[in-house]
Structures are given as structure tokens and as C-alpha cells.
């Protein structure tokens with residue numbers, strides 16, 4: 046490539062001095078901060094949620110689904126499908142150094158028009174997505190309210206029978222304040238492996254647990270669909286790979302930071318992944334007398350995220366590459382469950398029936414996070430190959 050003329054060099058450096066975040070916003074990105082990154086949907090439409098990542102500290106972007114990445118110029122090229130020169134013009138807001146030579150005023154006008162239209166389209170797409178998001182949240186909020194309206198108290202319900210007879214867990218009333226039961230709830234799932242759309246597959250009884258954020262507001266429901274004949278978890282029909290017996294209905298975009306509270310949270314908190322396993326830990330009498338109980342719903346929410354991941358010693362992913370596990374150092378930007386301030390001591394429950402390296406790395410990350418917050422943190426692992434509910438059943442013979 047020939048050396049750039051001074052005019053071109055300064056055109057390029059002018060563009061690169063403009064902050065990538067500002068340019069991303071002009072492209073129509075709705076940026077949400079996440080650690081040192083900002084996340085958005087892709088204005089071009091590749092990433093519908095937060096797969097479009099802008100890292101201002103490095104002045105780079107990445108559109109995950111499409112794989113497009115690079116600096117501010119590459120970003121504009123990706124979104125507008127333009128040449129680098131056109132991208133430079135968009136970023137700096139003025140014409141390339143040699144543009145006015147040999148270009149008629151009409152041509153200049155037409156080019157400017159194209160640029161404005163591309164910008165306008167990007168804004169339109171983004172606004173449409175925002176509308177869809179708001180509608181979805183409104184629908185979910187109504188669904189949550191409708192379920193709660195029909196819900197019955199947990200004591201003496203079929204959900205209580207499921208916990209007692211199906212799981213061997215008898216929860217005292219003080220632990221079931223946020224648990225409910227609904228007689229019949231439509232289950233939407235995929236009828237078969239090829240199906241693209243959810244369809245009503247069954248009408249089932251369900252155990253309902255309120256999910257609360259750190260301020261104790263209800264942000265969603267955790268639903269466990271039950272077999273209507275036998276007090277056990279429903280065994281999904283249709284595409285069982287995708288249809289799960291547990292589902293969430295939420296009134297917020299992400300449940301991160303929230304949990305299910307099994308009673309009032311005291312200074313000592315035992316926190317596990319599932320209602321059944323956490324309940325079993327209580328039932329076995331393994332918790333301190335003054336303990337309260339919380340359910341994080343997933344290992345990720347129980348432990349939060351780590352600053353980096355490292356290669357798994359032995360496990361491979363679907364493509365044959367080593368799986369990644371957490372490096373054990375908590376990332377303050379990915380907190381997982383956020384505990385009430387008065388919690389002094391945390392006991393994290395680990396399942397012994399999931400991959401041990403992955404589980405332990407996550408629990409270590411979580412325990413360190415709680416310790417960094419000035420609390421005492423300990424980890425309690427179930428026997429290898431079992432979760433606490435399996436242990437409870439073995440315990441009782």
C-alpha cells in the first residue's frame with residue numbers, strides 16, 4: 046500500500062480519536078455496562094440481545110453471532126455495510142480529503158442522503174426492538190400476576206405432597222412463605238425436535254416459588270411442573286431435550302442477583318441451587334440451628350462470574366475443545382445472588398452429581414466473593430455422584 050498523504054493520515058487519526066462508545070450510540074446501540082464492556086443488540090440485527098460488545102478501554106467491538114470485530118472503523122463498516130472510507134466519513138462527519146474533487150454537487154448530495162438513510166434505518170430497527178422488549182415484559186408481568194392470583198397456599202397442597210412424598214422433605218411453615226401451588230397451569234413446549242414454536246402440550250399442577258430481588262420485590266416465578274398422578278416432577282413430553290420440568294416467568298430482563306427465600310433470611314444463610322436439594326440439606330439437619338435458607342436456581346447465580354476462565358483439565362466441549370472453568374477470582378461486575386447486608390455467614394451447597402472440576406471452581410469463586418464482602422463463607426459438597434436430595438433418600442433407606 047502506498048504511503049498515505051498527510052491529508053489522509055490526519056483523516057484516519059481524526060476518526061480513531063473519536064470514542065467508539067459515542068459512535069456505537071450514533072449507530073443505534075442501546076448500551077448497557079457490564080464490567081469493562083458495554084453490551085447491546087447489533088444494529089444490523091445479528092445479535093438480538095446483548096451479543097454486540099463494545100470495549101471502550103481498548104476501543105474495539107465484537108458482534109458475537111456474526112464474528113465481526115475490530116476498531117471503530119470496522120464497527121461502522123459492519124453495521125452500515127459500507128467501505129472504510131464511507132465509515133471514516135460517518136465517524137468524522139465530513140468528507141474524505143479528495144471527495145470534492147471530481148464529484149458533482151448532486152453526487153455529494155446523493156451520498157449524504159444514503160448516509161442519512163442508513164442512520165435512520167438503524168434507529169428504526171433499534172426502536173422496534175425496544176418496543177418488542179417492552180411488550181414482552183408487560184406480557185410476562187401479566188402472566189405472573191395471573192398465576193399468583195390463582196395460587197393456593199403451600200401447606201396441605203399437592204406441592205407439599207411432592208416435597209414430602211416425592212423428595213422426603215418436610216418444610217415447616219416458616220420456610221414456605223414464598224412457596225405456592227397452582228392446580229393447573231398450561232405447559233408450553235416443543236412438540237418435537239423439529240418444532241420452532243412453543244405449543245400448549247399439557248395442563249399440569251405446579252409448585253410455584255416467588256423470586257425476589259435484593260430489595261425483596263417479586264421479580265419472577267420459579268415453576269416446577271408436577272406429574273398429576275404421582276407426586277413427582279413432571280416428565281416432559283414432546284421434545285424432552287428442550288422441554289424441561291422447570292420454568293421461569295419473570296418481570297425483569299435478568300434474574301441475576303435474585304433468589305428464592307425459604308423463610309426470613311437470618312445472619313447465617315445456607316444457599317443452594319435447587320429447592321429440593323436445599324430442602325434436603327435442612328431435612329438432614331446438616332445446617333446450623335440459626336440458619337436460614339435460600340435457593341439461587343442455578344450454579345451461575347449461586348456463585349457469580351469470575352474475572353477469567355481457564356482450560357478444564359479433562360472435559361471437552363461439543364467441538365472437542367477443552368471446556369472452560371472459572372479461574373476462582375470473582376468478577377465484581379458479575380455478582381450472582383446479592384445478599385441482604387445483615388447476612389454474616391454463608392454456606393454454599395455443591396452438588397456432587399455434576400462435573401466436579403467445574404462445580405468446585407464455581408463454588409470457590411462464589412465463596413471468595415462472599416468473603417470479599419466481609420462475610421464468612423464455607424462450601425459444603427454432597428457425596429460424589431449425588432446431590433443432597435439423593436443423600437437424604439439414601440439416608441432414609
Ligand SMILES: [Zn+2]
Nearest residue numbers: 087089091108
Ligand atoms: Zn452484527
